[in-house]
Amino acid sequence: xxxxxxxxxxxxxxxxxxxxxxxxxxxxxxxxxxxxxxxxxxxxxxxxxxxxxxxxxxxxxxxxxxxxxxxxxxxxxxxxxxxxxxxxxxxxxxxxxxxxxxxxxxxxxxxxxxxxxxxxxxxxxxxxxxxxxxxxxxxxxxxxxxxxxxxxxxxxxxxxxxxxxxxxxxxxxxxxxxxxxxxxxxxxxxxxxxxxxxxxxxxxxxxxxxxxxxxxxxxxxxxxxxxxxxxxxxxxxxxxxxxxxxxxxxxxxxx
Amino acid sequence: xxxxxxxxxxxxxxxxxxxxxxxxxxxxxxxxxxxxxxxxxxxxxxxxxxxxxxxxxxxxxxxxxxxxxxxxxxxxxxxxxxxxxxxxxxxxxxxxxxxxxxxxxxxxxxxxxxxxxxxxxxxxxxxxxxxxxxxxxxxxxxxxxxxxxxxxxxxxxxxxxxxxxxxxxxxxxxxxxxxxxxxxxxxxxxxxxxxxxxxxxxxxxxxxxxxxxxxxxxxxxxxxxxxxxxxxxxxxxxxxxxxxxxxxxxxxxxxxxxxxxxxxxxxxxxxxxxxxxxxxxxxxxxxxxxxxxxxxxxxxxxxxxxxxxxxxxxxxxxxxxxxxxxxxxx
Numbered sequence: 001x002x003x004x005x006x007x008x009x010x011x012x013x014x015x016x017x018x019x020x021x022x023x024x025x026x027x028x029x030x031x032x033x034x035x036x037x038x039x040x041x042x043x044x045x046x047x048x049x050x051x052x053x054x055x056x057x058x059x060x061x062x063x064x065x066x067x068x069x070x071x072x073x074x075x076x077x078x079x080x081x082x083x084x085x086x087x088x089x090x091x092x093x094x095x096x097x098x099x100x101x102x103x104x105x106x107x108x109x110x111x112x113x114x115x116x117x118x119x120x121x122x123x124x125x126x127x128x129x130x131x132x133x134x135x136x137x138x139x140x141x142x143x144x145x146x147x148x149x150x151x152x153x154x155x156x157x158x159x160x161x162x163x164x165x166x167x168x169x170x171x172x173x174x175x176x177x178x179x180x181x182x183x184x185x186x187x188x189x190x191x192x193x194x195x196x197x198x199x200x201x202x203x204x205x206x207x208x209x210x211x212x213x214x215x216x217x218x219x220x221x222x223x224x225x226x227x228x229x230x231x232x233x234x235x236x237x238x239x240x241x242x243x244x245x246x247x248x249x250x251x252x253x254x255x
Numbered sequence: 256x257x258x259x260x261x262x263x264x265x266x267x268x269x270x271x272x273x274x275x276x277x278x279x280x281x282x283x284x285x286x287x288x289x290x291x292x293x294x295x296x297x298x299x300x301x302x303x304x305x306x307x308x309x310x311x312x313x314x315x316x317x318x319x320x321x322x323x324x325x326x327x328x329x330x331x332x333x334x335x336x337x338x339x340x341x342x343x344x345x346x347x348x349x350x351x352x353x354x355x356x357x358x359x360x361x362x363x364x365x366x367x368x369x370x371x372x373x374x375x376x377x378x379x380x381x382x383x384x385x386x387x388x389x390x391x392x393x394x395x396x397x398x399x400x401x402x403x404x405x406x407x408x409x410x411x412x413x414x415x416x417x418x419x420x421x422x423x424x425x426x427x428x429x430x431x432x433x434x435x436x437x438x439x440x441x442x443x444x445x446x447x448x449x450x451x452x453x454x455x456x457x458x459x460x461x462x463x464x465x466x467x468x469x470x471x472x473x474x475x476x477x478x479x480x481x482x483x484x485x486x487x488x489x490x491x492x493x494x495x496x497x498x499x500x501x502x503x504x505x506x507x508x509x510x511x512x513x514x515x516x517x518x519x520x521x522x523x524x525x526x527x528x529x530x531x532x533x534x535x536x537x538x539x540x541x542x543x544x545x546x547x548x549x550x551x552x553x554x555x556x557x558x559x560x561x562x563x564x565x566x567x568x569x570x571x572x573x574x575x576x577x578x579x580x581x582x583x584x585x
Contacts, residue, residue: 053448055444055447055448084452084453085452087447088447088450088451088452088455089450090450091447091448091449091450092449092450093450094448095448096445096448098441098444098445098448100441101441102439102441102442102444102445103445104442104445104446104460104464105439105442105464106463106464106467115449115459115460116449116450116451119451119455119459120449120450120451120455161445164449165448165449168449168450
C-alpha cells in the first residue's frame, strides 16, 4: 500500500438553506484502502460521498480527490469554477455505485457497461462490447449480458452497475449504500463482488449499514453523526471498542 | 367474454357442488334496447331524407378533385406534425435549460402560439406580404443574396404548414417536457457519474427514455391534425375541405359534399387510429396512461373486467384479474 492520498478533505461544509448537512468533515483515503462510512440516516454520509465526485457541491473547506481540487481549478491566485467538460473528465475516473442501481432502462446489461466507454472514452463499439462482456463475466453475469435491467433481480442489477463503473478503469470506487435497496437474500452476492474488488487492491469508499462487511473488509471505519466524523479508526477500534457515547448508542441499535 | 369464466357451481354448505345462478342484467337489456331504438330512428331520418341525394354522395366520393384534396390534407398533416415534433422537442429542451434567456423565449413562444387561435395564425402567415413584401436572404452589409416575393412563398399550402406546425410545436413542447421530466433523476446522476456532459446525457440517456412517453401521444396529435387541416379552407390550400367547398359552391350540393368530406376524414382517422394503437402497444400501456386518459373503448373494457372482482361470486376470479391488471402495468 503506497502512501498516495486519493481523497483528502479538510473542514468540508455544506448546508441546504439553514440546515447544516456537513459541519466540517476531515477525511483521508490512502491508495488501495477500503474506507467504510457508517452512521445514522441524515447524518450527511451520502451527501459527503456525492461531494467526492462533484454530484453535490460543497460550501467551504478543501476537498482534493485524485490530486484535483474538486469543482475548481487553481490558477494565478484564483479558484476558477470548472466547466462541464472539466466536471465530466474528472468524474470519468471515479466509479460510483448508487443505492437504487440507476441502470439505464433502455439499454441491455452489456450496453449499460459499454455505453460510457463509447460515449466518454471514444472506444470503438466492438471493442467496448468485448470489454463489457469481460466486466460482466467478472461479476458473474456473463449469460445475462443481453437482458434489460427490468429483467434482472436487484442483486444482478447492482452487479451490472459495479461492472459499468469498473469498465471505466476508475482510480477510486464510491459506493452509496449499495445493498440498502436489496432483498436480504440478494445482499451477499453484491457484497461478494465488492470483497473481490477490495482483494484486488481497489481504493474504495463505502457508505453502508452492513457492519459485518465493514468489520471484514474495511481498513478504516468512519462514524458520521450530525455532519461530522465523530470517530475514525480500524474496524476493531470503532465497531469493537467505540470511545464516544454517540458511536456506542448507534452501534447498540444496529448490532 | 370474461364473465364466462365465472364458476358454474361452487361447493355448498354440506360440501357437495351447488349450481350458481348467474345474475340477469335486465336493466342493461332495457336501457340498451331503448338507446338502440333512438339511434335507429336518427339513422333512418338521415338515410331516408329526400333532401339528401345519396347518389350524388356516391358520385362525388371518388371525384378526382376530392382525391387530390385528400393527398394535400395528408401531406399537410404529416409535414406539419413533423415540423411540430422537431420544434416541440427543441422548445422543451430550451424550457428546461438553465439559460434564463432560452427559458424565457420558450415560455413566450408557447404562450403566444397557444394563446392565439390557429385560424388567426393561418391567416397571418397567408398575409405575411403585408408586413414583408419580399423575403430576403443575403450576407449582412452586402448586396449578395437572394429574394423571393412573399406572396409566392406564402401559398395556401405553405402558410397552412407553418401555421399548423408552429401551433402544434407549442402544445407538443409541453408533452416533451413532461416526458423528459418523467425520466428518473437517477438516470441523469448515473450519466454524470460516468463522465457524460449534460448534452450527451440528454441525447444518449434521457431523450431515448423520454420517447417511450412522448411517442404514444404523437398518434393523437396526428389524428387531431388531420381534422385541423380543414382550417386550411380559409387560405384556399386545396385540401379536402377546400376542394369540397369549391365543388358545392358551384353545384349547391352542400350537404352531399360535406358528407363526402366527412366520410374521408373518418376513413383517415380510422386508419391513423389503427396505427396509433400499434404504436401504443409497442411503447407500453404504462407510458400511454401517463399522458392520456383511457379512451372510450378502454374505459368500457376496463369497467367490464373490473366488475367481477367487486361482485360476491368473484372469489375464483381475483387471481385471474390480478394477472390482467399486472399485464397492464408492465
